[in-house]
Amino acid sequence: MSYFIDRRPNARNKSAVNRQRFLQRYRSHIKRAVEESVNRRSITDMERGERVSIPTKDISEPSFQHGPGGRRTVVNPGNKEFAEGDRLRRPGGGGGGGSGDGQASGQGEGMDEFVFSLSREEFLDFVFDGLELPHLERKQLQVLEETRPVRAGISKEGVPARINIVRSMREAQARRIGMRAPLKRALREAQEALVAEERKDPVLRNPARIEELKSEIARLEKRIGSIPFLDTYDLRYNHLTHQPMPSNQAVMFCIMDVSGSMTQAHKDIGKRFFLLLYLFLERNYEKVELVFVRHHTVAKEVDEEEFFYSRETGGTIVSSALTLVDEIIEARYAPEQWNLYVAQASDGDNWDDDSSSCLELLDESLMHKLQYFTYVEITPHAHQALWEAYDTVRAAYPERFAMQQIVQAEDIYPVFRELFRQRAQG
Amino acid sequence: MTQRKPIATGSDWTFQTLEAYEHAIAELAKEYRLETYPNQIEVITSEQMMDAYASVGMPVGYHHWSFGKQFLSVEQAYRRGQMGLAYELVINSDPCIAYLMEENSLMMQVLVIAHACYGHNSFFKGNYLFRTWTDASAIVDYLVFARKYIAQCEERHGVEAVEQLLDACHALQNYGVDRYKRPSSISAEEEVRRQEEREAYLQTQVNRLWSTIPVPVSELAQSPLHDHENDPLGLHRHGRYPSEPQENLLYFLEKNAPLLEPWQREIVRIVRKLAQYFYPQRQTQVMNEGWATFWHYTLMNRMYDDGLIDEGTMLEFLQSHTSVVAQPGYDSPYFSGINPYALGFAMFSDIKRICQSPTSEDREWFPDVAGSDWLETLHFAMQNFKDESFIQQFLSPNVIRNLKLFSLVDDDRDDSLQIEAIHDDRGYRRIRDALSVQYALSAREPNIQVWEADIRGDRSLTLRHVQDRRRPLGQSLFPVMRYLHQLWGFPIKLESMEGGEIVRRYQWPIPEPARESA
Numbered sequence: 001m002s003y004f005i006d007r008r009p010n011a012r013n014k015s016a017v018n019r020q021r022f023l024q025r026y027r028s029h030i031k032r033a034v035e036e037s038v039n040r041r042s043i044t045d046m047e048r049g050e051r052v053s054i055p056t057k058d059i060s061e062p063s064f065q066h067g068p069g070g071r072r073t074v075v076n077p078g079n080k081e082f083a084e085g086d087r088l089r090r091p092g093g094g095g096g097g098g099s100g101d102g103q104a105s106g107q108g109e110g111m112d113e114f115v116f117s118l119s120r121e122e123f124l125d126f127v128f129d130g131l132e133l134p135h136l137e138r139k140q141l142q143v144l145e146e147t148r149p150v151r152a153g154i155s156k157e158g159v160p161a162r163i164n165i166v167r168s169m170r171e172a173q174a175r176r177i178g179m180r181a182p183l184k185r186a187l188r189e190a191q192e193a194l195v196a197e198e199r200k201d202p203v204l205r206n207p208a209r210i211e212e213l214k215s216e217i218a219r220l221e222k223r224i225g226s227i228p229f230l231d232t233y234d235l236r237y238n239h240l241t242h243q244p245m246p247s248n249q250a251v252m253f254c255i256m257d258v259s260g261s262m263t264q265a266h267k268d269i270g271k272r273f274f275l276l277l278y279l280f281l282e283r284n285y286e287k288v289e290l291v292f293v294r295h296h297t298v299a300k301e302v303d304e305e306e307f308f309y310s311r312e313t314g315g316t317i318v319s320s321a322l323t324l325v326d327e328i329i330e331a332r333y334a335p336e337q338w339n340l341y342v343a344q345a346s347d348g349d350n351w352d353d354d355s356s357s358c359l360e361l362l363d364e365s366l367m368h369k370l371q372y373f374t375y376v377e378i379t380p381h382a383h384q385a386l387w388e389a390y391d392t393v394r395a396a397y398p399e400r401f402a403m404q405q406i407v408q409a410e411d412i413y414p415v416f417r418e419l420f421r422q423r424a425q426g
Numbered sequence: 427m428t429q430r431k432p433i434a435t436g437s438d439w440t441f442q443t444l445e446a447y448e449h450a451i452a453e454l455a456k457e458y459r460l461e462t463y464p465n466q467i468e469v470i471t472s473e474q475m476m477d478a479y480a481s482v483g484m485p486v487g488y489h490h491w492s493f494g495k496q497f498l499s500v501e502q503a504y505r506r507g508q509m510g511l512a513y514e515l516v517i518n519s520d521p522c523i524a525y526l527m528e529e530n531s532l533m534m535q536v537l538v539i540a541h542a543c544y545g546h547n548s549f550f551k552g553n554y555l556f557r558t559w560t561d562a563s564a565i566v567d568y569l570v571f572a573r574k575y576i577a578q579c580e581e582r583h584g585v586e587a588v589e590q591l592l593d594a595c596h597a598l599q600n601y602g603v604d605r606y607k608r609p610s611s612i613s614a615e616e617e618v619r620r621q622e623e624r625e626a627y628l629q630t631q632v633n634r635l636w637s638t639i640p641v642p643v644s645e646l647a648q649s650p651l652h653d654h655e656n657d658p659l660g661l662h663r664h665g666r667y668p669s670e671p672q673e674n675l676l677y678f679l680e681k682n683a684p685l686l687e688p689w690q691r692e693i694v695r696i697v698r699k700l701a702q703y704f705y706p707q708r709q710t711q712v713m714n715e716g717w718a719t720f721w722h723y724t725l726m727n728r729m730y731d732d733g734l735i736d737e738g739t740m741l742e743f744l745q746s747h748t749s750v751v752a753q754p755g756y757d758s759p760y761f762s763g764i765n766p767y768a769l770g771f772a773m774f775s776d777i778k779r780i781c782q783s784p785t786s787e788d789r790e791w792f793p794d795v796a797g798s799d800w801l802e803t804l805h806f807a808m809q810n811f812k813d814e815s816f817i818q819q820f821l822s823p824n825v826i827r828n829l830k831l832f833s834l835v836d837d838d839r840d841d842s843l844q845i846e847a848i849h850d851d852r853g854y855r856r857i858r859d860a861l862s863v864q865y866a867l868s869a870r871e872p873n874i875q876v877w878e879a880d881i882r883g884d885r886s887l888t889l890r891h892v893q894d895r896r897r898p899l900g901q902s903l904f905p906v907m908r909y910l911h912q913l914w915g916f917p918i919k920l921e922s923m924e925g926g927e928i929v930r931r932y933q934w935p936i937p938e939p940a941r942e943s944a
Contacts, residue, residue, distance in 0.1 A: 001464040001465070002448050002452065002464060002465035002466075002467060002543065003464075003465070003466060003467070004441055004444060004445060004448075004467045004468075004469065005466060005467070005468045005469070006441070006468075006469050007468045007469060007470045007474065008469060008470060008471050008474075008528055010470075010474065013477075014474070014477040014478075014481070015476070015477045015480045015481070015493065015494060015497040017489045017494075018480065018481075018489055018490060018491065018492075018493040018494035018496075018497060019494040019497055019498065020494070021489060021490065021491035021494050021585075021589070022491040022492075022494030022495050022497075022498060023494070024491075025491045025589075051502075059495060060902070061492055061593075061596055061597065062597050062902035062905035062906045062909070063597050063598070063599075063600055063902060063906060064600070064601070064871065064872050064874055064891075064899065064900075064902070064903065064906055065871075065872065065899070065900035065902055066871075066872055066894075066897045066898075066899070066900055067897070067898045067899055067900035067901060067903075068838075068900075069838045069896070069897060069898050070837075070838060070893070070894070070895050070896035070897030070898060071835065071836070071837040071838070071839075071895040071896055071897070072835070072836045072837075072895070072897065073833055073834070073835050073836075073846060073860045073863070073864075074833065074834050074836065074860075074864070075764070075831055075832070075833045075834075075857055075860050075861040075864055076756035076764075076831070076832060076833075076834065077753050077754075077755060077756060077764060077829045077830060077831055078753070078754065078755020078756045078757065078758065078761075078829075078830055079755075079756075079830040079831065079832040079848055079849065080755070080757075080830070082832055082845045082848055083845065083848060084845055084846070084847055084848050084850070084852060084853060085844070085845060086844070086845040087842040087843065087844050087845075088834075088842060088843045088844075088845070089842055089843075090836075090841065090842060090843055114495070114499065115499075115502055116498035116499060116501070116502045117498075117501070117502055117505065
């Protein structure tokens with residue numbers, strides 16, 4: 001007897017738990033491999049997983065096994081030239097001519113690598129492991145303006161639309177039982193007394209007593225009848241409170257200098273930095289919007305393509321970009337609703353007198369709205385006025401302003417980690 | 427036999443065609459007296475097949491990182507195209523569960539049905555090892571029980587604690603079987619019913635063993651250790667514990683490890699029971715695959731003869747079958763040991779040949795078999811042997827010649843390797859002996875037994891390893907001893923014996939002075 005079952009629609013990931021257990025157990029190995037690969041490969045590749053290899057000996061499952069040595073007899077197939085009694089040189093020292101069965105034990109162990117693939121998600125988890133968005137929580141509490149109503153128990157007051165019928169009826173029933181109980185007890189006693197009285201010998205009956213009891217019964221029945229089925233103070237209403245809702249969306253402003261001094265190499269480095277930040281934000285927020293602002297002497301909001309690839313020449317006025325960002329925030333992204341991040345990349349050039357206005361702009365307006373401002377300066381040279389000005393801002397907002405210098409592409413990832421590493425609490 | 431129309435042609439399959447073929451194969455199987463459990467044939471995707479692989483074919487398994495490791499390596503190999511996925515996967519259960527991959531062509535599906543659902547299935551049902559050691563009707567329930575129990579332990583005691591314990595048990599799982607004692611069958615209902623009872627009972631047993639209250643003198647056996655001079659109170663005259671060496675390390679630990687909690691004992695038991703379930707499979711690889719391959723070959727040919735499959739399908743089948751039973755020579759780049767499919771298929775086919783058209787050589791070597799009813803003899807061979815004895819009994823000179831087997835001696839006292847025997851008159855018997863030993867579990871795994879638990883002294887546990895032809899233990903010894911130490915809770919000693927003498931001692935934890943010199 002046989003039957004067929006189509007299991008194809010069943011869940012696929014039966015091994016997901018075991019896979020996670022494995023990744024968890026070899027966390028440190030995998031992390032090391034991931035870090036190496038991040039440094040090696042271009043950030044534009046971040047969208048795919050990674051092959052990771054771990055030395056086999058680190059993850060072997062030991063069991064009692066025969067070691068090399070002693071006397072062994074091995075039967076192999078495919079004899080061509082051997083005759084009984086032939087002697088052969090031992091191949092390559094130790095070991096011996098490939099053992100037939102599954103004893104891979106002592107031979108060449110430790111040379112092997114256990115290789116497997118991480119999915120993109122797992123890969124990014126490891127990339128961003130130990131990183132944290134600075135002061136995410138604190139800022140979220142600040143962004144409490146937006147609320148939504150949530151059920152919060154039952155109240156005695158409310159509008160008819162929110163009557164909780166079940167609870168109201170329950171109250172009413174309790175009240176009815178409570179109010180009727182003494183009356184019913186009295187009624188029962190009166191009825192029993194009446195019956196007892198009527199059963200007495202006609203000579204001994206007290207007509208006045210009977211009359212009295214009858215009127216008492218009538219009175220009690222009337223009182224019981226008059227207890228209302230539903231009274232106003234039985235009513236219960238669903239209570240709603242307004243609970244603040246943390247905003248779960250972010251905007252990332254990418255600001256880049258596109259003046260003549262920024263070469264394509266500079267821009268590529270900047271792009272990688274932006275990309276890392278974007279991936280990172282994406283993991284922390286439900287929704288992340290990108291705004292690209294490029295500038296030379298004037299700033300302009302552009303799309304991604306233009307941002308990275310079109311070339312401009314001319315001087316540099318950084319404050320123009322900051323002003324534009326401020327305007328965009330005013331117009332489209334209310335700080336109560338959005339978590340605002342700014343990432344700026346530049347080679348550090350700025351017109352001399354502009355740096356101070358940048359400082360002013362940041363200090364007076366922008367920094368109050370922003371979650372975090374990161375500035376990377378891509379230059380091997382000494383710092384200029386802009387760095388000095390930003391340094392002052394950093395001193396004023398040490399928790400929300402970060403800046404680092406990048407010389408070449410390999411520096412990006414370490415710098416990024418530095419900017420977002422988990423800070424000790426308190 | 428009248429020529430019939432092929433049930434289907436081409437490479438696409440449907441459930442209707444599969445059912446029709448299954449039906450046809452079942453009819454033929456009856457003719458060949460293949461007795462099977464009912465078949466539960468499941469069609470799955472390749473991803474599901476990888477899942478099934480990773481859990482070593484258990485349809486439900488408990489969670490452990492090593493299965494994740496298995497999954498990752500299968501996935502990697504498959505993605506890179508180094509490995510085709512399972513030819514088939516079949517589970518020794520009642521009903522017998524077999525997996526078909528949806529990507530397979532019609533021919534492959536039919537082949538797998540013949541191979542797994544009638545070949546392996548009848549082997550599971552007929553072979554004495556499986557009949558003795560496994561209970562096909564209970565295994566799935568037991569796996570469910572084990573998975574639930576371990577999940578509960580994880581909730582109660584933490585994933586890490588359970589994982590540590592499982593690591594330690596897995597290291598010893600090849601030493602969780604009583605080879606010479608008939609096991610009690612495993613039944614899930616029974617397990618659940620008795621589990622709590624056992625927990626309490628076990629604990630009292632262990633407590634008694636370790637209790638310091640003396641046993642009444644009347645129960646004490648007089649032993650030569652008893653020495654009135656040094657031990658006037660007779661504290662040491664109990665003799666060795668255990669009085670006989672114990673081969674089942676996990677069983678011994680489950681019952682005797684002093685410090686294990688009841689739930690930990692239960693997990694040791696689960697690993698032991700599952701090891702027992704897989705014990706027959708490890709000893710019948712050649713026979714099992716050979717039997718299944720022989721039958722898919724026979725059944726497919728028969729269906730072709732009956733006209734149930736067309737020439738195209740048959741050609742595709744032959745191509746696939748040929749690569750399955752290919753045996754590359756020892757010097758080929760594709761060589762990875764003896765192919766159990768090839769050896770098993772060659773042996774079963776040769777038994778049939780000896781029955782049907784024996785040569786004078788066959789009559790000399792197999793007087794009982796030559797000329798007997800082939801089906802009868804084949805069933806007898808399948809039912810009553812394991813790889814070791816099957817080879818000893820049935821490996822014919824003809825098969826040795828065809829595979830050009832030769833045996834090679836690797837002795838560390840000799841600076842060269844020596845060819846001990848080749849496929850000639852002088853060599854057949856020696857090759858047969860050597861190959862038989864090669865498949866003997868007792869020679870594949872070091873012989874290690876519990877020798878003494880020092881329950882009145884430092885509570886150390888002493889194991890004895892009886893060396894087989896001076897072969898020492900491998901590097902993995904110390905990690906395993908560490909796990910043993912975790913389970914036992916007190917020092918572990920291991921003595922390697924050669925010819926009745928101790929040749930090497932190992933200890934864990936490593937004693938302080940030794941560690942410095944090491």
